[in-house]
Amino acid sequence: MSRPRTWQPDMRGWWRRDPAYRQYLLREATSLAIGAYVLVLLAGLGCLLLGAQAWAAWCRWVLSPPGLVLQAVVFAAAVLHAVSWFRLMPLTLPPLGPPGRRVADRTLHVGAWAASLICSAGVLGWLVWGA
Amino acid sequence: MSERPTIVIEVRRWHPDAEQPPWWQAFELPYREDQSLLEALQHIKDELDGSLTFRWSCRMAICGSCGCMVDGRPELSCHLLMGDLAPGPVRVEPLAHFPVIRDLVIDQQDVLDKLPVAGAYLVPGDDTSATEPSRQTPAQVAEYAQFAQCINCLLCYSACPQYGLKPDFLGPAALALMARHDADSRDAGQAERREARDATSGVWDCTLVGHCTEVCPQGVDPARAINRNKGASARDYLLDLLLPGRRR
């Protein structure tokens, strides 16, 4: 059977159709900030290996206005990432608990944020008092 | 005439025999607060321009025929009240990501072809007798009831940019129906559906935009159905890698 003659709009600028799409792209764009921060950490590791002088130079850059602005952006991206990640997490999990009494999304959200709090405290504790 | 307020509805129109590209046509018409957008479109067809073409049937959001883009969002036109759309203007377009046959009528053949690929039907197990009813407990029904509410209105396909960008993607409704049958205690077709689930056009084309779930008029939550299957697909991928000969 032959298909009828049709027209179809293309996908150019599809994110303009709905604010939900722009929120999605913002969520995905947090990866750019996280990627940049990974490179900063990698450079820091390299400087640490090179010696005290190189390490001091890295520390100066981290404290410089561009370094601080970058880290402010990375912090905002990391928080946005955490919020969206935990919000969507229940969708990606298999049904938990016995049939008929499945674990509610709300329980998972609370559990995820509690875990985040504990892990963050642990990491900060190690970084501040670890040595 | 009455003193009812009027509203402007702009409709994206196209005719296959017309020698012109798609165009916008504005209609000004009287409306009531409790009138549906579908009724307003019917008013246009009856009173203003009989050539305006669109699908509709039940007028009560259960047949899934009257889907269209309303101000950029996929909606059932019978499910929107003019009172909520006032003062307008309201922009009505055919559902996104589908070939348009004429005006608001789209060609849904692609999705119809994908439903059997996704195994969107119940595959009875060996223990199911054709003469005996297959009983389920309320808990067993609750496992899939949400995913079973789909009316194939295709709003989720219009909400999904990945379907628009990758036309091979099986898409939200077909993959939700896959999960619906996988979760049904009477079904034994999970193994048959694996190939479609694990394929490049299966669950892995989804990036969890999540708009499918937001626009679904039936509360099906296709985003959950699809992403729940990613874990299962990844598990099978690793097991097939570690245990050669496990599959086929």
Next chain:
Amino acid sequence: MSRRLRRSHEPPFWLLFGAGGLLAALILPAVVLFTGLIAPLSGRCGDSGLLEHARMLSLLSTPIARLACAGFIALLAWHACHRIYHLCHDLGLRGGAGLRWACYGTAALVSVIGLVLVMGLPHP
């Protein structure tokens, strides 16, 4: 109508993306808070305070700490590169296999470099 189905090789990349995403959601804000706010407030950087060179080396002196540090950097890299690859696709950049190799190759490279660096750190 026949439709050829090809198996997707997304799962391993998605698992790494997911692991990195979970790790980032759990502790990344705290780590950035440390390098960007707490450490600078603790004194002159590099010479004294929390970011002192000898102190950082002693923090990263145990094999577990070193592996955790390298793993953190690697998983974040896989997470970011996976999303950047899909972001390019979403924005209509048709990079094909080249883009795929560039993105995941970068993640692999960062992982290896991170591991080599952290294992080469001198003991204090």
